[in-house]
Amino acid sequence: MWDLFHKHISRYVSLTEKEFEPVKSFFVPRRYKKKQFILQEGDVCRHESFIVKGCTRTYDISPEGQEHILQFGIEDWWIGDLYSYLSGTASRCNIDCIEDTEVLQITREQQEALFAEVPAMERFFRILIQNAFIASQSRILTNLSRSGKERYADFIAQYPLIDQRVPDHQIASYLGLTPQSLSRIRSRRV
């Protein structure tokens, strides 16, 4: 577990085994069962979670009761509602598990303490958010300019591992389509 985590961090900042050692103590491992909520709408998001094993979805429920998936999470990804986490306000998002899931969690206070003790970790999180922002911008462009069919093709190409693990109707939700439309697209009856 910690090994995977160290490897993950090392992709962004260099951190020797020895420097990594103290980092561990700021994180708490936690397991969730399939269908269990990691975050529920209305609650404050108290953790950033690194997925060691499993699969999650982060989604919003519109006033009309429709779910819209903002993000899937699998091994090596971070999940959480950053706005709620930082501002301490109630989240409008739900995060639940598509599979049994193991995470490493850190709280806001612990994160501040971590930054003070291991400055490289502040840099690490900055890079992480930078990348997330870049990916997010790119998704906006895709949503603005491509048809459902193209977005689905892009999704499969970009996230083949996720495609295999989550039901189609959730992929539809991520792409901004109804399950019926995605089915139509998949069968090439477009």
Add this chain to the structure above:
Amino acid sequence: MWDLFHKHISRYVSLTEKEFEPVKSFFVPRRYKKKQFILQEGDVCRHESFIVKGCTRTYDISPEGQEHILQFGIEDWWIGDLYSYLSGTASRCNIDCIEDTEVLQITREQQEALFAEVPAMERFFRILIQNAFIASQSRILTNLSRSGKERYADFIAQYPLIDQRVPDHQIASYLGLTPQSLSRIRSRRV
């Protein structure tokens, strides 16, 4: 100019007049005329630009030749293509001026030097990107769940100042609509 800039930074991190003084030297003021490009597709984005005065748009041109506006920029906003800026690869975006525009620009190298000299500025940029990411996620949700009419209403409510300064067909592009559709929506003939 510097006063506005200092005020802007102070909204995110505390920086006395004296601490702010050295910050100035890392930025270069620059003026652009209306319609002038700040960044052109295919070029590497060499600067992050803080808008002191003016109005810009950041957009992508799809293979079919259609423009899609990713972001508008007005006073107090930052513009640039972060991915290109950080990775040094060619940008797929254009940034041009809707009005004569004055900016303060910093290069990647100068930014690194600035972080080394004034650590609070690293924190400042981290917060900036965090906020940008949060806004970006929120835009994705809106695009997934709301109709054109609703997105337009949201836009006006959220950016009344921009609405007044940019032509409608560019707002349409930002919202993922054709100018004709926006016109139809505006006239309530929906």
Add this chain to the structure above:
DNA sequence: TGAAATACTTAACATAGGTTAACGGAATTA
């Protein structure tokens, strides 16, 4: 000042995707 480009509108028509409803198979649970 006049010509050209730009901005916005309207209308007729086309279409991708939404809606509703139904069916059958797979997975979950009692």
Add this chain to the structure above:
DNA sequence: TAATTCCGTTAACCTATGTTAAGTATTTCA
């Protein structure tokens, strides 16, 4: 194992938005 829920599919029909095409007003600029 039986009952139930979940999942993907199909089909008929509907609607928001795109497309094409014009027309007018405004702005830009030579």
